[in-house]
Amino acid sequence: MLSLGRISAQDEISIYSNDDQIKLSAVAEIGFLGVLDHKIQFGQNGTYLNYVKEGGQNTLFPVTRLSLELEFKKKNTFVFLYQPLTIKTTALLSEDLIVDNLTYPAGSGVDFLYNFPFYRLSYMRELLSDNEKYSFGIGGTIQIRNATISFESTDGERFRTNTDIGIVPALKIRGRSNFTDRFYGEIEADGIYAPVSYLNGSTNEIVGAILDASVRAGYKIENHVNTFLNVRYLGGGAVGTSSDDSGPGDGYTRNWLHFITVSTGFVYEF
Template sequence: MAGSAHAAEDAPRVELRAVGELGFLDVLAHSLRQGSDGTIFRFPEDGGQDNLYTFVRLSAELSLHGRHTLVFLVQPLDLQTQVVLRRDVTIDELTFPEGTNLDVRYAFPFYRASYLYDLLGGAERELSVGASLQLRNATFVFTSADGTLRRTSRDVGPVPLLKVRVRWPLGPNWWVGLEADGSYAPAAIINGDSDSATTGALLDASLRGGVRITDQVDVFLNLRYLGGGARGTSDDNDDEFGDGFTSNWLSTATVSLGVQYRLPALD
């Protein structure tokens, strides 16, 4: 305990960090079913999501006394494809016939605020636990190329998550780390919606290795799994079409290069 207290004293009183990642995203599996009589639409096979996509992630962190950290994260995710359907596909009681030239948009960007408490309190070693609140902003669009057939779905809502983060030095400049945010719960608990019988889950987990270039700059290679979804029926269905049933599950993997910049600490 004395060592931990000494490490906390060595940590800066206030430190601000900016983190950015750039890489590619691969869709491992992705399915969507809208309406209880709808088709299970598998995006890699039916919707053209079999390419690699640009992955960008930005975050800002405020660390206080080497123990408390506030994080704000912005994660864009907007996948747009064009395909020719190989079979009939029904989305919310509308059938897109085989051979339809189809434009597909799956957008699921999110914003996340987190709080972490470091159990070690050191400047270089970290074992933090905490919680996050994520705001999803989902948009699904299926449109025939001639514009005569279209189905859309939009959803905005909060998602509470548990969070853990670890960073461990391997030498004077090298380090490894892991980070995970996750939850599994009925939507009635997540959203406070007693009319929803939907169950949702999310896991955002990464493993990274980095090197300190200067006192202010680290670079790292990051491997990430990002996935989740929901299944069930909402009685509070404001859409003009469909019966409120949805089943949406997404699994992705990303590889990215990241940069972390520390502003000069306020001691």
């Protein structure tokens, strides 16, 4: 359902109305991603593949994040976020790999594609709008995943791919503490754990979860420029059988991931 550094940069453009009621921000972030744990299975008789040990996900990967934020009257914040997430690896199999009834024999090479970008629209209500030192917002998120997961033998003889578009609602919180007039810290999280049928009304008996949680330390260089260090946990997954699967497998999927990203960057206000 998710549908978990290299250096990161965040650019923010702020536009205020004359009465200071509206603030518009454009945000860009770039960093690196490490895979703590990632396992996947397609088909009831399929291999429960450990991507880190068997699929080449034991290195660091670049990651970027883009978003727009609209703040209204200091109490309402709307966020539109796009998170590209593509991991391509090649590995030599130490044992047979079965994906949707297709066997990739031990000793053969496989190109793995895990492409799981998502879009996210969020709303938060600020609970401490009159507090100069602390802020805390709570609200909800709608996430749209656009997944493509592929397995191709390096000789081109064997191929399996699974694609999926899905909508997942989640809860969202964000907090900030201004330690001094220059140093500040932030926390942010989007997450939920629930049956898919309960979330979107489908008949699929699938249980899934997402959690995107980050901690940030920032420093205000001057009125319009901040710098920061950000650490993020990105995790989740799903397990169950989809009734919409057209084959060649039986529709069973088990996919759980735990990623971490580290980034550093800047905030610009104009």
